[in-house]
Amino acid sequence: MSNDTDTDDDPRRDGGSESPAETPASREEDAAERTGESTEPTEDASDGAPSGKAQQTGEGTDDEQTVDEHGEDAAEDTSTQSADDLDDEYGLEDDLGSEVEADIRDEFDEDDLLGGLDIDSTAEISIPDELVDHVIGQDEARDIVKKAAKQRRHVMMIGSPGTGKSMLAKAMSHLLPKEDLQDVLVYHNPDDGNEPKVRTVPAGKGEQIIDAHKEEARKRNQLRTFLMLIIVAIILGYTLITGASLLLGIIAAVAVYILFRYTQRGSDAMIPNMIVNAADQTQAPFEDATGAHAGALLGDVRHDPFQSGGMETPSHDRVEPGAIHKANKGVLFVDEINTLDIRSQQKLMTAIQEGEFSITGQSERSSGAMVQTEPVPCDFIMIAAGNRDALENMHPALRSRIKGYGYEVFMDDTIEDTPEMRRKYIRFIAQEVEKDGRLPHFTPEAAKEVVLEAKRRSGRKGHLTLLFRNLGGLVRVAGDIARAEDKEFTEREDVLQAKKRSRSIEQQLADTYIERRKDYELTVADGDVVGRVNGLAVMGEDSGIMLPVMAEVAPAQGGGQVIATGKLQEMAEESVQNVSAIIKKFSDVDLSEKDVHIQFVQAGQQGVDGDSASITVATAVISALEDIPVRQDLAMTGSLSVRGDVLPVGGVTHKIEAAAKSGIETIIIPKANEQDVMIEDEYEEMVEIVPVSNISEVLDVALAGETEKDSLVDRLKSITGQALDPQVGQAGSNPSPQ
Ligand SMILES: Nc1ncnc2c1ncn2[C@@H]1O[C@H](COP(=O)(O)OP(=O)(O)OP(=O)(O)O)[C@@H](O)[C@H]1O
Incomplete structure (x- = not known):
């Protein structure tokens, strides 16, 4: 068994890496060409392609081909390649x-x-050996990552947290060829100290260059020290022999020493600063720039407190790479892309477009702001990620870059x-x-x-x-x-x-709440009460709560109204309006002449979302109106249509469990939700679940007092047409009800 996800020398992976072999030697030429191309602001295929040279492996052939100049979504041209083909190419296993x-x-x-x-x-x-094969489900995203790695395309992944976005981004870096990696060196520019020069060399060469420079500097310094010692000795010897002032001699010697030290600093300054060292990298880099500030993302030049007098640090030595530079030839992952400030998003766009980006000091008041390096390569594949709201707040041009020259994929939350x-x-x-x-x-x-x-x-x-x-x-x-x-x-x-x-915080809160209500005996789980119904609601995403609803119908002074407290007013009004059409048909009572008071007992404002309590409100109102008691060992959830259909709601499993915990024995749920019930074994025995599709069925189960109930239910059945169309409860179901 192996789980070697971080280090992988497996040559199989390299077999699939026929992306353009952009040698370091050719990089500078390429950069020059790129700059030429990128003066054109239109979304030309070459300007946004992550490979800079915008070359990609020909689909189904081993030939290189140039991307369509018109920028037609070039991503499409390999879409016919199946995941299996790609798997074969990468030698990946899927079982x-x-x-x-x-x-x-x-x-x-x-x-x-x-x-x-x-x-x-x-x-x-x-x-499996390959990280990409650790990813479960998300078939589309996996295929796209494999394709995008091969074609060097950007990817945008949108979906819920914890579904594998960063895992896939990391997996992509494992699929990229590591032989393309480069070291990046920043040199002192003798002509302009504030514009350090930038050079790229194949990975591993950078260290050799630095060592050679250090060795040269060491030798030079040795020679200088030797020369300095001789001069100092001559000065001191001369003062002693000639009997001249010893003090003057010592001062002269110290002056010579300082002079030599000063010039020595100058010769050390010739040693380049390696800002990207790819020597020990076993795979293409993966840089996570989520939440990075401008300096960490785009690079920075440190402030120099000693800016003169021979004490200063040469500007090229103060240059720090950003994530975009460290991700050169690899993957730059930015989660929650919308939280990146607009300026950074704009600069990121330029970096994507040019494939290189100069480093300058990010703080305007720092001496680093005066320094700007030559362009530093940042030829990365961008993987932007986020939740659904990321799409709204993301810079549209950045999204267009990714969309135009790459793929967008939505992550699944569930799988069959x-x-x-x-x-x-x-x-x-x-x-x-x-x-x-x-x-x-x-x-x-x-x-x-x-x-x-x-x-x-x-x-x-x-x-x-x-x-x-x-x-x-x-x-x-x-x-x-x-x-x-x-x-x-x-x-x-x-x-x-x-x-x-x-358990989530919401679950813990809900459990505490249920316990507290038991302490204060607020939960009524037996007997029959007129106008009181145990409703069910969800808290957070994964916990249910029981919320009783009470209704009282009283003659109105003037026009009748629905009276409920706080935010729930609107919901209560809608529920009463829905049920009023039905009431009009089976009862002589005109609801518009009544005041309907609705109380969500101890609800606060939490838990009652959407219209999942509308059958509860309707049942409470009908019970109050007809003076028929409701069973209190029963709870219900469901949404009500104007025709009396019970429509599906969310969170039924959690609601049922909450009811069971509160001592309820019978639970009414919408028939359409029957298939969503997955309660824990321990609750199975405790409760009876009654799926319904019409309000008449709700009342049939919920109301007590046989004779009145039977006549009411019969009347209701005759007017709601439930007997004619038993499937009606599932029609027009709300896809994401609460
Ligand atoms: N599809 C998956 N298959 C296997 N493991 C997964 C999958 N998705 C997530 N994981 C596991 O969950 C962990 C977290 O996933 P990851 O960081 O990739 O999520 P994410 O979608 O990037 O979330 P966020 O947006 O919050 O960063 C992974 O390290 C892995 O252990």
Whole structure:
């Protein structure tokens, strides 16, 4: 088993690297050409291509070809190449590569959480050598990264945190040819001290050059010291022999010493400053410039407090490279690209366009601001990443650069649950254990529990979550628990305990809230009450909470209104309006002549999002209006249409669990959400889940008091047409309800 992700001398990778062999010797010519090309501000293919020379490997051939001059999305020209072709080219594997896979049959057995693997522990799982093959799911992003590495294209990845964006960016740097790497040296410019010269040499040569310069300087200094000692000796000898003033002699000797020291500094200044040293790099650089300030991103020139008198540091020695320079011939990764200040984004654009960028002092008041080097190469592939809002706040021209000369990809949050995927999730555990280096491997039972959690966290039936950072957190906490007990393997109970410990802040808050309400006996979980319904809501992304709704209907003084507190007013009004159309049909009561008071008991303003409480409000109003009590051992969630259909909402699993914790026995959910229910085993026995598609079904289950209820439900059924169209609850479903 190997997990060699950081150092890799595997020659297979190099096999795929037919990108233009831009030799260091040719770089300066290229730079000159580039400068010529880039005077044209239009989005010409050559100006934005990361390779500077805008050459790329011909698709399906080994020939080099020049990118289409018209800048037609050149990325497309290899889009026909399949991932498998690319895999073959890079010699990459896409499976577990383990003998344990030999007998795996891919029929889907829902209960087989190991996806057919027969292992004693995750230690038996072999991990692919290439980092890009560690990435699970995100097939499109993976293919794009492979293509973009080959063609030297930029990539923009948008998606949720922890789905593998930076992992893919790093993986890309492993796919780039390391033989292109260069050392960058900055030299003193005798003609203009404030414009240091810049030279690039093949990786490893820089150190030789510096050593040679140091050796020369050492020899020169030795000669000077020797010369100085002779002169000093002559002066002192002369004073002694001639009997001239000894003091004068000593002063003359000191003056000679200072003179020599001064000129020695000048000769040391000839030693170049190596700002990029690629000598020991085993792969193309990967620079993460997320949140970098201007100096760290674009390079800087340090301030010199002694700017004269022979004490100053030569300007070329004060030059510091930026991430864009260190990423030369490699990958520059910028997460949360929208948080980079606009000026930096503009400069980044120039750097991308030119393939080189002069370094100057970033602080206007520093002496470094007077210095500006010759252009320093920064021929990197840019991987910009961010959440969805990154698109809105990102500099449009920068986005256009990336889009025009590269790819944009949206990261998936979930993936279809298949035996193959489950095996990959087992491999993910093995990867995380190996990466951490201290965690005990997982037993099959523990691994199953992680897969189960991946299913639950997806929030969708038949899917697994791709938010791997969080899932990795669970693996680490479970492993830590096992390690603390000196176990050989991480076991199922460690994972169960880890699940409790790695609860989000919202989950912890929700649990405290449920406990508190129990203390104050605010939770009513038995009996029947008129106008009071246990509603369910979500807090944060992964925790549910029970929020009772109370309604009272009273004759209006003038026009009737819906009265609710705070922000919930609007939601309450909408819910009452939705239900009023139905009420008009089955009841003689005109709601517009009534004041409807709605109270979200102890809700504060948290948890009640969107319209997921609208069937709760409707039930409470109808109960109050008709004076029929509601079962309090029951809770509900669902959105109501004007026709009485119950539409799907989000977070049903968390809501059901919260209700179960509060002692509720029956839970009404929208029928369309039935497939999303993935509650923990411990709650399965505690609650009965009733999927419904129409308000009449809600009332049938929720109302107590048989006779009144039956007549009401019958009336409702006849007017809502539920009997005619049982599927109606799923029609027009809201794709991302809350
Ligand atoms: N698709 C994946 N396959 C396997 N492991 C993953 C995947 N995505 C994330 N991980 C694990 O989660 C860790 C964090 O992922 P990564 O830093 O790449 O996320 P990200 O998308 O860049 O998130 P952010 O935007 O917050 O930086 C990785 O180091 C890896 O261990």
